[in-house]
Amino acid sequence: MTTPARARLWLPPISLVACALITVLISCVRHLSPLAVTGQAVFLIVILRAFCYWPPMIRWIVSMPVAHRVVFGVLIGCMVLGHYTLNGRTYFPFVVWEIFPFAREDDPVTCREFIATTAKGDKVRLLVEQVFPSIVQVNPLDGYSPEATEHLARALAKVYNERHADDPVRQVDLMVMAVKLHPPPGESRAQPSCELLKHYDISSGR
Amino acid sequence: MRTSQTLRHLIGPIELIHEQAGGPLLIFARFGIFALWIVKLLLDPLWRLAEMLREFFQPVGILALLPASALDALLRPAMLGAFLVMTIVVCGFAMFQRWFPLASTLAAILLTAYSSLIRSFGPAVHTDIVLLLAVYALAGFAWADLIQDRFGKKPAAGGRRCSYPLVTIVAMLCLSYCLVGLNRTVAGGISVFTGDTMEAWAVDAGLRGYYFNTDIGWRIPEWPLVVFMLRSGLPVITFFEITAPLCLVWPRYRWIFIPVMLSFHLLSLVLMNIFFFDDMLLYLLLVDWSRRFPALRAG
Numbered sequence: 001m002t003t004p005a006r007a008r009l010w011l012p013p014i015s016l017v018a019c020a021l022i023t024v025l026i027s028c029v030r031h032l033s034p035l036a037v038t039g040q041a042v043f044l045i046v047i048l049r050a051f052c053y054w055p056p057m058i059r060w061i062v063s064m065p066v067a068h069r070v071v072f073g074v075l076i077g078c079m080v081l082g083h084y085t086l087n088g089r090t091y092f093p094f095v096v097w098e099i100f101p102f103a104r105e106d107d108p109v110t111c112r113e114f115i116a117t118t119a120k121g122d123k124v125r126l127l128v129e130q131v132f133p134s135i136v137q138v139n140p141l142d143g144y145s146p147e148a149t150e151h152l153a154r155a156l157a158k159v160y161n162e163r164h165a166d167d168p169v170r171q172v173d174l175m176v177m178a179v180k181l182h183p184p185p186g187e188s189r190a191q192p193s194c195e196l197l198k199h200y201d202i203s204s205g206r
Numbered sequence: 207m208r209t210s211q212t213l214r215h216l217i218g219p220i221e222l223i224h225e226q227a228g229g230p231l232l233i234f235a236r237f238g239i240f241a242l243w244i245v246k247l248l249l250d251p252l253w254r255l256a257e258m259l260r261e262f263f264q265p266v267g268i269l270a271l272l273p274a275s276a277l278d279a280l281l282r283p284a285m286l287g288a289f290l291v292m293t294i295v296v297c298g299f300a301m302f303q304r305w306f307p308l309a310s311t312l313a314a315i316l317l318t319a320y321s322s323l324i325r326s327f328g329p330a331v332h333t334d335i336v337l338l339l340a341v342y343a344l345a346g347f348a349w350a351d352l353i354q355d356r357f358g359k360k361p362a363a364g365g366r367r368c369s370y371p372l373v374t375i376v377a378m379l380c381l382s383y384c385l386v387g388l389n390r391t392v393a394g395g396i397s398v399f400t401g402d403t404m405e406a407w408a409v410d411a412g413l414r415g416y417y418f419n420t421d422i423g424w425r426i427p428e429w430p431l432v433v434f435m436l437r438s439g440l441p442v443i444t445f446f447e448i449t450a451p452l453c454l455v456w457p458r459y460r461w462i463f464i465p466v467m468l469s470f471h472l473l474s475l476v477l478m479n480i481f482f483f484d485d486m487l488l489y490l491l492l493v494d495w496s497r498r499f500p501a502l503r504a505g
Contacts, residue, residue, distance in 0.1 A: 036389070036392055036393035039392035039393075040385075040388045040389060040392045040393070043388050043391075043392065043448075044384075044385075044388060047384065047451055051451070051454075051455075054220075054455065056220075056221065056222045056225065056455070057222060057454075057455070060222055060225065060366065060369070060373065063366045064366075064370060065350070065354045065358055067349075067350035067353045067354055067358075068347060068350040068351075068354070068367075068370050070350070071343070071346035071347055071349075071350050071370075071374070072370065072374050074346070075339065075342060075343055075346065075374060075378060076374075076377060076378070076381065079339070079378060079381055079382070079385075080381075080385075083385045083389075088329060088330040089264070089266045089267070089270075089325075089330050090267070090270065091267065092266045092267030092268075092318075092321070092322055092325065092330050093267065093318065093321060093335045093338050093339060095330055095332070095335065096389070097332065097382055097385035097386045097389055098386065098389045098390070098393070099332065099386050099390070100390060100394070100398065100403070100404070100407050100440070101389055101390055101393055101394050101398075102393070102394050102398065103394060103395070103397035103398045103400075103401065103403045104402070104403050104406035104407060104410075105401065105402065105403075105406070106406055107402060107406070109406050109409040109410050109413065110413075111410060111413035111414050113413075113414070113415075125415070125419075127415050127416070127417075127419065128258075128327075129415075129416045129417040130415075130417055130419070131254075132254050132255060132257075132258050132327075133249075133250060133251060133254075133417055134250050134251065134252050134254065134255050134323075134324045135255070135258070135324060135327045135328060136324055136325060136328065136331050136333055136416075136417075137328045137329055137331050137416055138262070138327055138328040139328050139329060140414065148259075148261060148262070151259050151261065152259060152262070155257065155258065155259050158257070159254065159257050177413050177424075179409050179413060179424045179427065180427060181402045181405050181406060181409065181427050182402075182427065183427050183428060187428070189428075192413060192424050
Protein backbone atom coordinates (compact mmCIF):
# COMPACT_ATOMS: atom_id res chain seq x y z
CA MET A 1 0.00 0.00 0.00
CA THR A 2 1.40 3.34 -0.93
CA THR A 3 1.08 6.35 1.31
CA PRO A 4 -0.65 9.26 -0.36
CA ALA A 5 1.82 11.86 -1.58
CA ARG A 6 1.74 14.94 0.58
CA ALA A 7 0.65 18.03 -1.31
CA ARG A 8 3.57 20.37 -1.91
CA LEU A 9 3.45 23.66 -0.09
CA TRP A 10 2.45 26.32 -2.57
CA LEU A 11 4.78 29.30 -2.58
CA PRO A 12 4.20 32.35 -4.74
CA PRO A 13 6.92 33.18 -7.28
CA ILE A 14 9.54 35.55 -5.90
CA SER A 15 8.78 38.08 -8.63
CA LEU A 16 5.12 38.27 -7.58
CA VAL A 17 6.16 38.77 -3.96
CA ALA A 18 8.52 41.53 -5.15
CA CYS A 19 5.68 43.15 -7.10
CA ALA A 20 3.41 43.05 -4.05
CA LEU A 21 6.12 44.48 -1.80
CA ILE A 22 6.88 47.28 -4.24
CA THR A 23 3.18 48.10 -4.53
CA VAL A 24 3.00 48.36 -0.73
CA LEU A 25 6.10 50.56 -0.78
CA ILE A 26 4.52 52.84 -3.37
CA SER A 27 1.23 53.01 -1.51
CA CYS A 28 2.39 53.39 2.09
CA VAL A 29 5.92 54.71 2.32
CA ARG A 30 6.37 56.58 -0.92
CA HIS A 31 8.85 58.99 0.64
CA LEU A 32 11.31 56.12 1.29
CA SER A 33 11.52 54.94 -2.30
CA PRO A 34 11.12 57.23 -5.31
CA LEU A 35 8.19 56.31 -7.51
CA ALA A 36 10.47 56.64 -10.52
CA VAL A 37 12.35 53.58 -9.28
CA THR A 38 9.60 51.48 -7.75
CA GLY A 39 7.04 52.13 -10.47
CA GLN A 40 9.44 51.12 -13.21
CA ALA A 41 10.49 48.07 -11.20
CA VAL A 42 6.93 46.78 -11.05
CA PHE A 43 6.42 47.17 -14.78
CA LEU A 44 9.76 45.57 -15.59
CA ILE A 45 9.14 42.60 -13.31
CA VAL A 46 5.76 42.05 -14.93
CA ILE A 47 7.36 42.09 -18.41
CA LEU A 48 10.19 39.73 -17.38
CA ARG A 49 7.65 37.51 -15.63
CA ALA A 50 5.63 37.22 -18.85
CA PHE A 51 8.74 35.95 -20.62
CA CYS A 52 9.49 33.49 -17.82
CA TYR A 53 6.12 31.81 -18.39
CA TRP A 54 6.65 31.42 -22.12
CA PRO A 55 7.81 27.84 -22.94
CA PRO A 56 10.16 28.60 -25.88
CA MET A 57 12.02 31.17 -23.75
CA ILE A 58 12.36 28.68 -20.90
CA ARG A 59 13.55 26.03 -23.37
CA TRP A 60 16.12 28.44 -24.77
CA ILE A 61 17.44 29.48 -21.34
CA VAL A 62 17.55 25.88 -20.11
CA SER A 63 19.47 24.81 -23.22
CA MET A 64 22.27 27.23 -22.30
CA PRO A 65 25.34 25.86 -20.57
CA VAL A 66 26.20 27.60 -17.30
CA ALA A 67 28.88 29.89 -18.78
CA HIS A 68 26.47 31.16 -21.44
CA ARG A 69 23.74 31.68 -18.88
CA VAL A 70 26.15 33.76 -16.80
CA VAL A 71 26.99 35.99 -19.80
CA PHE A 72 23.30 36.48 -20.63
CA GLY A 73 22.37 37.18 -16.99
CA VAL A 74 25.27 39.57 -16.39
CA LEU A 75 24.59 41.67 -19.50
CA ILE A 76 20.83 41.98 -18.99
CA GLY A 77 21.26 42.35 -15.21
CA CYS A 78 23.86 45.11 -15.59
CA MET A 79 21.62 46.98 -18.02
CA VAL A 80 18.74 46.89 -15.54
CA LEU A 81 20.93 47.73 -12.53
CA GLY A 82 22.66 50.54 -14.44
CA HIS A 83 19.26 52.01 -15.24
CA TYR A 84 18.27 51.98 -11.58
CA THR A 85 21.43 53.78 -10.47
CA LEU A 86 19.79 56.84 -12.12
CA ASN A 87 23.35 57.78 -13.05
CA GLY A 88 24.35 58.38 -16.63
CA ARG A 89 28.12 58.65 -16.25
CA THR A 90 29.73 56.53 -13.53
CA TYR A 91 28.78 53.06 -14.75
CA PHE A 92 28.86 53.77 -18.49
CA PRO A 93 27.81 51.90 -20.70
CA PHE A 94 25.30 50.68 -18.11
CA VAL A 95 23.46 53.98 -17.95
CA VAL A 96 20.05 55.28 -16.99
CA TRP A 97 17.86 55.12 -20.10
CA GLU A 98 16.01 58.42 -20.23
CA ILE A 99 14.94 60.34 -23.32
CA PHE A 100 12.40 63.18 -22.97
CA PRO A 101 11.93 62.07 -19.36
CA PHE A 102 10.07 65.07 -17.92
CA ALA A 103 7.45 67.63 -18.85
CA ARG A 104 8.60 71.03 -20.09
CA GLU A 105 6.61 74.18 -19.76
CA ASP A 106 9.16 76.79 -20.83
CA ASP A 107 7.74 79.19 -23.39
CA PRO A 108 9.49 80.71 -25.23
CA VAL A 109 12.20 78.07 -25.65
CA THR A 110 15.62 79.70 -25.53
CA CYS A 111 19.06 78.57 -26.50
CA ARG A 112 22.49 80.20 -26.42
CA GLU A 113 24.78 79.88 -29.40
CA PHE A 114 27.92 81.30 -30.93
CA ILE A 115 27.60 83.26 -34.18
CA ALA A 116 30.96 84.15 -35.68
CA THR A 117 31.79 86.86 -38.22
CA THR A 118 34.59 86.09 -40.65
CA ALA A 119 37.13 88.49 -42.18
CA LYS A 120 34.99 88.67 -45.34
CA GLY A 121 31.94 89.54 -43.26
CA ASP A 122 30.15 86.19 -43.52
CA LYS A 123 28.17 84.89 -40.54
CA VAL A 124 29.04 81.37 -39.39
CA ARG A 125 27.45 79.38 -36.60
CA LEU A 126 30.07 77.72 -34.39
CA LEU A 127 28.72 74.44 -33.06
CA VAL A 128 30.95 72.41 -30.75
CA GLU A 129 29.67 69.16 -32.25
CA GLN A 130 30.65 70.29 -35.76
CA VAL A 131 34.03 71.76 -34.89
CA PHE A 132 34.83 68.66 -32.80
CA PRO A 133 32.84 65.90 -34.54
CA SER A 134 33.99 63.29 -31.99
CA ILE A 135 31.87 64.95 -29.31
CA VAL A 136 28.36 63.57 -29.58
CA GLN A 137 26.79 66.35 -27.55
CA VAL A 138 27.86 69.10 -25.14
CA ASN A 139 25.88 70.54 -22.28
CA PRO A 140 23.81 73.65 -23.10
CA LEU A 141 25.88 76.85 -22.99
CA ASP A 142 23.54 78.31 -20.36
CA GLY A 143 25.18 76.09 -17.77
CA TYR A 144 28.73 77.42 -18.19
CA SER A 145 30.37 80.27 -16.28
CA PRO A 146 31.14 83.49 -18.24
CA GLU A 147 34.87 82.61 -18.22
CA ALA A 148 34.25 79.06 -19.47
CA THR A 149 31.94 80.39 -22.20
CA GLU A 150 34.61 82.83 -23.37
CA HIS A 151 37.29 80.11 -23.35
CA LEU A 152 35.01 77.92 -25.42
CA ALA A 153 34.28 80.71 -27.94
CA ARG A 154 38.00 81.32 -28.42
CA ALA A 155 38.81 77.60 -28.67
CA LEU A 156 36.11 77.12 -31.33
CA ALA A 157 37.35 80.14 -33.29
CA LYS A 158 40.95 78.91 -33.10
CA VAL A 159 40.10 75.45 -34.44
CA TYR A 160 37.81 76.96 -37.10
CA ASN A 161 40.55 79.36 -38.25
CA GLU A 162 43.07 76.52 -38.55
CA ARG A 163 40.82 75.00 -41.19
CA HIS A 164 39.68 78.22 -42.84
CA ALA A 165 42.87 80.26 -43.09
CA ASP A 166 41.54 82.09 -46.19
CA ASP A 167 38.55 83.53 -44.33
CA PRO A 168 39.17 83.36 -40.59
CA VAL A 169 36.79 84.30 -37.82
CA ARG A 170 37.34 87.83 -36.47
CA GLN A 171 34.66 88.04 -33.82
CA VAL A 172 32.27 85.72 -32.04
CA ASP A 173 28.92 86.78 -30.62
CA LEU A 174 27.18 84.89 -27.87
CA MET A 175 23.51 85.13 -28.78
CA VAL A 176 20.39 83.90 -27.07
CA MET A 177 17.85 82.59 -29.55
CA ALA A 178 14.17 82.39 -28.60
CA VAL A 179 11.21 80.65 -30.20
CA LYS A 180 7.63 81.11 -28.99
CA LEU A 181 5.70 77.85 -28.76
CA HIS A 182 2.49 79.76 -29.39
CA PRO A 183 3.29 82.35 -32.04
CA PRO A 184 0.59 84.87 -32.98
CA PRO A 185 -1.51 83.64 -35.92
CA GLY A 186 0.11 84.32 -39.26
CA GLU A 187 3.52 85.03 -37.76
CA SER A 188 6.33 83.41 -39.70
CA ARG A 189 10.03 84.09 -39.29
CA ALA A 190 13.04 83.38 -41.45
CA GLN A 191 15.17 83.12 -38.31
CA PRO A 192 14.42 82.74 -34.59
CA SER A 193 14.50 86.00 -32.67
CA CYS A 194 17.91 86.58 -31.14
CA GLU A 195 19.57 88.89 -28.67
CA LEU A 196 23.27 89.66 -28.25
CA LEU A 197 24.61 88.67 -24.85
CA LYS A 198 28.35 89.04 -25.26
CA HIS A 199 30.85 89.98 -27.93
CA TYR A 200 34.31 88.35 -28.14
CA ASP A 201 36.97 90.00 -30.28
CA ILE A 202 39.05 87.17 -31.73
CA SER A 203 41.43 89.19 -33.93
CA SER A 204 42.91 91.03 -30.95
CA GLY A 205 43.72 87.71 -29.30
CA ARG A 206 42.31 88.99 -26.00
CA MET B 207 -14.62 29.54 -31.46
CA ARG B 208 -14.50 31.42 -34.74
CA THR B 209 -13.44 34.58 -32.90
CA SER B 210 -10.52 32.81 -31.26
CA GLN B 211 -9.49 31.33 -34.61
CA THR B 212 -9.63 34.75 -36.25
CA LEU B 213 -7.63 36.23 -33.39
CA ARG B 214 -5.07 33.45 -33.64
CA HIS B 215 -4.82 34.02 -37.38
CA LEU B 216 -4.30 37.75 -36.86
CA ILE B 217 -1.66 37.24 -34.18
CA GLY B 218 0.19 34.72 -36.30
CA PRO B 219 3.07 32.57 -35.09
CA ILE B 220 4.77 33.25 -31.76
CA GLU B 221 8.37 32.08 -31.94
CA LEU B 222 11.70 33.16 -30.48
CA ILE B 223 13.74 35.21 -32.96
CA HIS B 224 17.02 33.65 -34.18
CA GLU B 225 16.23 30.39 -32.36
CA GLN B 226 17.37 28.48 -35.45
CA ALA B 227 20.35 30.72 -36.25
CA GLY B 228 23.44 28.95 -37.46
CA GLY B 229 27.13 29.77 -37.76
CA PRO B 230 26.95 31.79 -40.99
CA LEU B 231 24.39 34.21 -39.52
CA LEU B 232 26.52 34.74 -36.42
CA ILE B 233 29.56 35.37 -38.60
CA PHE B 234 27.59 37.93 -40.65
CA ALA B 235 26.42 39.64 -37.47
CA ARG B 236 29.95 39.80 -36.03
CA PHE B 237 31.29 41.12 -39.30
CA GLY B 238 28.53 43.73 -39.58
CA ILE B 239 28.86 44.98 -36.01
CA PHE B 240 32.63 45.39 -36.18
CA ALA B 241 32.42 46.86 -39.70
CA LEU B 242 29.99 49.46 -38.39
CA TRP B 243 32.38 50.36 -35.60
CA ILE B 244 35.26 50.63 -38.05
CA VAL B 245 33.27 52.97 -40.31
CA LYS B 246 32.36 55.13 -37.31
CA LEU B 247 35.98 55.27 -36.18
CA LEU B 248 37.29 56.03 -39.68
CA LEU B 249 34.94 59.03 -39.89
CA ASP B 250 36.04 60.42 -36.52
CA PRO B 251 38.89 62.97 -36.32
CA LEU B 252 39.49 62.01 -32.69
CA TRP B 253 42.87 63.80 -32.50
CA ARG B 254 41.06 67.14 -32.70
CA LEU B 255 39.82 66.56 -29.15
CA ALA B 256 43.29 67.59 -27.97
CA GLU B 257 42.32 71.16 -28.88
CA MET B 258 39.14 71.09 -26.83
CA LEU B 259 39.38 72.82 -23.47
CA ARG B 260 40.42 70.53 -20.65
CA GLU B 261 38.16 72.42 -18.21
CA PHE B 262 35.15 70.85 -19.99
CA PHE B 263 36.52 67.31 -19.59
CA GLN B 264 34.66 65.26 -16.99
CA PRO B 265 35.69 61.62 -17.42
CA VAL B 266 32.91 59.12 -17.98
CA GLY B 267 32.93 55.44 -16.97
CA ILE B 268 36.28 53.67 -16.92
CA LEU B 269 38.14 56.88 -17.78
CA ALA B 270 37.28 58.17 -14.30
CA LEU B 271 39.46 55.37 -12.92
CA LEU B 272 42.57 56.71 -14.66
CA PRO B 273 44.86 59.21 -12.89
CA ALA B 274 44.90 62.78 -14.17
CA SER B 275 48.41 62.33 -15.56
CA ALA B 276 47.27 59.40 -17.72
CA LEU B 277 44.32 61.45 -19.02
CA ASP B 278 46.68 64.35 -19.80
CA ALA B 279 48.86 61.95 -21.78
CA LEU B 280 45.84 60.50 -23.59
CA LEU B 281 44.48 63.91 -24.59
CA ARG B 282 47.44 64.72 -26.85
CA PRO B 283 46.95 64.64 -30.64
CA ALA B 284 49.55 61.88 -31.22
CA MET B 285 48.14 59.69 -28.44
CA LEU B 286 44.56 60.19 -29.58
CA GLY B 287 45.57 59.35 -33.15
CA ALA B 288 47.47 56.25 -32.01
CA PHE B 289 44.53 55.19 -29.83
CA LEU B 290 42.16 55.56 -32.80
CA VAL B 291 44.40 53.55 -35.13
CA MET B 292 44.87 50.83 -32.52
CA THR B 293 41.11 50.56 -31.97
CA ILE B 294 40.47 50.31 -35.71
CA VAL B 295 43.15 47.61 -36.10
CA VAL B 296 41.80 45.57 -33.18
CA CYS B 297 38.22 45.86 -34.52
CA GLY B 298 39.62 44.68 -37.87
CA PHE B 299 41.12 41.59 -36.22
CA ALA B 300 37.82 40.93 -34.45
CA MET B 301 36.09 40.58 -37.82
CA PHE B 302 37.87 37.28 -38.35
CA GLN B 303 37.24 33.98 -36.61
CA ARG B 304 40.83 33.37 -35.61
CA TRP B 305 41.55 34.64 -32.08
CA PHE B 306 38.02 36.02 -31.92
CA PRO B 307 37.60 35.80 -28.11
CA LEU B 308 40.85 37.68 -27.51
CA ALA B 309 40.39 40.24 -30.30
CA SER B 310 36.75 40.93 -29.43
CA THR B 311 37.57 41.35 -25.73
CA LEU B 312 40.34 43.80 -26.54
CA ALA B 313 37.98 45.58 -28.93
CA ALA B 314 35.32 45.76 -26.19
CA ILE B 315 37.82 47.41 -23.82
CA LEU B 316 39.10 49.88 -26.41
CA LEU B 317 35.61 50.74 -27.66
CA THR B 318 34.46 51.30 -24.07
CA ALA B 319 37.36 53.71 -23.57
CA TYR B 320 36.59 55.40 -26.90
CA SER B 321 32.86 55.73 -26.14
CA SER B 322 33.66 57.12 -22.69
CA LEU B 323 36.15 59.59 -24.16
CA ILE B 324 33.76 61.10 -26.69
CA ARG B 325 31.13 61.57 -23.97
CA SER B 326 33.48 63.14 -21.44
CA PHE B 327 32.86 66.66 -22.76
CA GLY B 328 29.09 66.48 -22.28
CA PRO B 329 26.24 64.21 -21.26
CA ALA B 330 26.54 60.42 -21.65
CA VAL B 331 24.08 60.24 -24.55
CA HIS B 332 22.61 56.94 -25.75
CA THR B 333 23.79 56.76 -29.34
CA ASP B 334 25.82 53.59 -30.04
CA ILE B 335 25.51 52.20 -26.47
CA VAL B 336 23.59 49.13 -27.68
CA LEU B 337 26.20 48.69 -30.41
CA LEU B 338 28.87 48.65 -27.69
CA LEU B 339 26.83 46.20 -25.61
CA ALA B 340 26.57 44.02 -28.73
CA VAL B 341 30.38 43.81 -28.78
CA TYR B 342 30.26 42.77 -25.10
CA ALA B 343 27.76 40.03 -25.98
CA LEU B 344 29.86 38.75 -28.89
CA ALA B 345 33.00 38.69 -26.74
CA GLY B 346 31.28 37.21 -23.69
CA PHE B 347 29.63 34.36 -25.59
CA ALA B 348 32.86 33.63 -27.48
CA TRP B 349 34.59 33.07 -24.14
CA ALA B 350 31.61 31.04 -22.89
CA ASP B 351 31.92 28.79 -25.98
CA LEU B 352 35.62 28.37 -25.30
CA ILE B 353 35.09 27.54 -21.63
CA GLN B 354 32.34 25.08 -22.50
CA ASP B 355 34.50 23.36 -25.13
CA ARG B 356 37.50 23.10 -22.81
CA PHE B 357 35.94 22.37 -19.43
CA GLY B 358 32.30 21.50 -20.03
CA LYS B 359 31.03 17.97 -19.51
CA LYS B 360 29.10 18.04 -22.75
CA PRO B 361 29.61 20.30 -25.75
CA ALA B 362 27.43 23.40 -25.86
CA ALA B 363 24.10 22.70 -27.53
CA GLY B 364 25.63 22.90 -30.99
CA GLY B 365 22.52 23.98 -32.82
CA ARG B 366 21.50 26.69 -30.39
CA ARG B 367 24.95 27.98 -29.65
CA CYS B 368 24.84 30.61 -32.39
CA SER B 369 21.46 31.87 -31.23
CA TYR B 370 22.74 32.93 -27.78
CA PRO B 371 24.62 36.12 -28.75
CA LEU B 372 22.06 37.07 -31.41
CA VAL B 373 19.05 36.71 -29.10
CA THR B 374 20.96 38.56 -26.36
CA ILE B 375 21.74 41.50 -28.68
CA VAL B 376 18.10 41.74 -29.75
CA ALA B 377 17.04 41.45 -26.08
CA MET B 378 19.37 44.32 -25.13
CA LEU B 379 18.13 46.48 -28.00
CA CYS B 380 14.51 45.86 -26.96
CA LEU B 381 15.29 46.34 -23.28
CA SER B 382 16.89 49.72 -23.98
CA TYR B 383 13.69 50.89 -25.68
CA CYS B 384 11.55 49.39 -22.94
CA LEU B 385 13.48 51.17 -20.18
CA VAL B 386 13.26 54.49 -22.04
CA GLY B 387 9.49 54.11 -22.38
CA LEU B 388 8.98 53.00 -18.77
CA ASN B 389 11.13 55.84 -17.47
CA ARG B 390 9.18 58.42 -19.45
CA THR B 391 5.82 57.02 -18.38
CA VAL B 392 6.57 56.50 -14.70
CA ALA B 393 9.09 59.24 -13.90
CA GLY B 394 7.66 61.84 -16.26
CA GLY B 395 4.04 61.04 -15.58
CA ILE B 396 1.02 61.98 -17.61
CA SER B 397 2.18 65.59 -17.99
CA VAL B 398 4.87 64.48 -20.45
CA PHE B 399 2.12 63.46 -22.85
CA THR B 400 0.01 66.57 -22.44
CA GLY B 401 0.69 70.21 -23.11
CA ASP B 402 3.67 71.56 -25.00
CA THR B 403 6.33 69.15 -23.75
CA MET B 404 7.18 67.47 -27.03
CA GLU B 405 7.21 70.74 -28.98
CA ALA B 406 9.53 72.25 -26.36
CA TRP B 407 11.94 69.30 -26.64
CA ALA B 408 11.84 69.43 -30.42
CA VAL B 409 12.31 73.21 -30.66
CA ASP B 410 15.13 73.05 -28.11
CA ALA B 411 16.96 70.35 -30.09
CA GLY B 412 16.17 72.13 -33.35
CA LEU B 413 17.61 75.40 -32.05
CA ARG B 414 20.72 73.86 -30.54
CA GLY B 415 21.82 71.82 -33.50
CA TYR B 416 24.35 69.03 -33.17
CA TYR B 417 26.66 67.44 -35.74
CA PHE B 418 23.63 67.11 -38.01
CA ASN B 419 21.87 70.43 -38.25
CA THR B 420 18.81 70.54 -40.47
CA ASP B 421 17.75 73.95 -39.07
CA ILE B 422 14.10 72.91 -39.30
CA GLY B 423 13.00 72.01 -35.76
CA TRP B 424 12.67 75.57 -34.43
CA ARG B 425 9.93 76.27 -37.01
CA ILE B 426 7.64 73.54 -35.60
CA PRO B 427 5.28 75.93 -33.70
CA GLU B 428 4.38 77.52 -37.06
CA TRP B 429 3.13 74.19 -38.42
CA PRO B 430 -0.03 72.98 -36.62
CA LEU B 431 0.00 69.62 -38.39
CA VAL B 432 3.53 68.86 -37.20
CA VAL B 433 2.59 70.00 -33.68
CA PHE B 434 -0.35 67.59 -33.77
CA MET B 435 1.90 64.81 -35.07
CA LEU B 436 4.41 65.37 -32.27
CA ARG B 437 1.77 65.49 -29.55
CA SER B 438 -0.09 62.42 -30.72
CA GLY B 439 3.09 60.61 -31.73
CA LEU B 440 4.78 60.63 -28.32
CA PRO B 441 2.28 58.29 -26.59
CA VAL B 442 2.31 56.02 -29.63
CA ILE B 443 6.11 55.83 -29.71
CA THR B 444 6.21 55.32 -25.93
CA PHE B 445 3.78 52.42 -26.32
CA PHE B 446 6.03 50.85 -28.95
CA GLU B 447 9.08 51.43 -26.76
CA ILE B 448 7.54 49.74 -23.73
CA THR B 449 6.29 46.81 -25.79
CA ALA B 450 9.59 46.45 -27.70
CA PRO B 451 10.42 43.12 -25.94
CA LEU B 452 7.58 41.59 -27.97
CA CYS B 453 9.98 41.80 -30.94
CA LEU B 454 11.79 38.84 -29.41
CA VAL B 455 8.83 36.55 -29.89
CA TRP B 456 6.22 38.00 -32.22
CA PRO B 457 7.15 38.21 -35.93
CA ARG B 458 4.05 40.19 -36.95
CA TYR B 459 4.67 42.75 -34.24
CA ARG B 460 8.19 43.24 -35.60
CA TRP B 461 6.75 44.17 -39.00
CA ILE B 462 4.83 47.00 -37.32
CA PHE B 463 7.59 47.94 -34.90
CA ILE B 464 10.33 48.31 -37.52
CA PRO B 465 8.62 50.85 -39.83
CA VAL B 466 7.15 52.80 -36.91
CA MET B 467 10.48 53.14 -35.11
CA LEU B 468 12.44 53.77 -38.30
CA SER B 469 10.06 56.64 -39.13
CA PHE B 470 10.50 57.94 -35.59
CA HIS B 471 14.29 57.88 -35.87
CA LEU B 472 14.23 59.57 -39.28
CA LEU B 473 11.85 62.27 -38.04
CA SER B 474 14.12 62.77 -35.01
CA LEU B 475 16.91 63.51 -37.45
CA VAL B 476 14.86 65.92 -39.55
CA LEU B 477 13.13 67.78 -36.72
CA MET B 478 15.56 67.39 -33.81
CA ASN B 479 18.98 66.81 -35.40
CA ILE B 480 19.25 63.56 -33.41
CA PHE B 481 20.40 60.54 -35.40
CA PHE B 482 20.43 57.01 -33.92
CA PHE B 483 21.83 55.36 -37.02
CA ASP B 484 23.51 52.58 -35.01
CA ASP B 485 20.18 51.44 -33.62
CA MET B 486 18.65 51.70 -37.08
CA LEU B 487 21.30 49.39 -38.50
CA LEU B 488 20.86 47.00 -35.57
CA TYR B 489 17.25 46.63 -36.77
CA LEU B 490 18.71 44.24 -39.35
CA LEU B 491 18.89 41.80 -36.43
CA LEU B 492 15.14 42.16 -35.93
CA VAL B 493 14.68 40.12 -39.09
CA ASP B 494 14.72 36.37 -38.44
CA TRP B 495 17.02 35.65 -41.36
CA SER B 496 17.52 31.98 -40.52
CA ARG B 497 13.79 31.25 -40.94
CA ARG B 498 13.84 32.86 -44.37
CA PHE B 499 17.12 31.48 -45.65
CA PRO B 500 17.79 27.80 -44.81
CA ALA B 501 21.51 28.30 -45.50
CA LEU B 502 21.69 30.45 -42.36
CA ARG B 503 20.09 27.80 -40.14
CA ALA B 504 21.92 25.67 -37.59
CA GLY B 505 22.64 22.06 -38.37
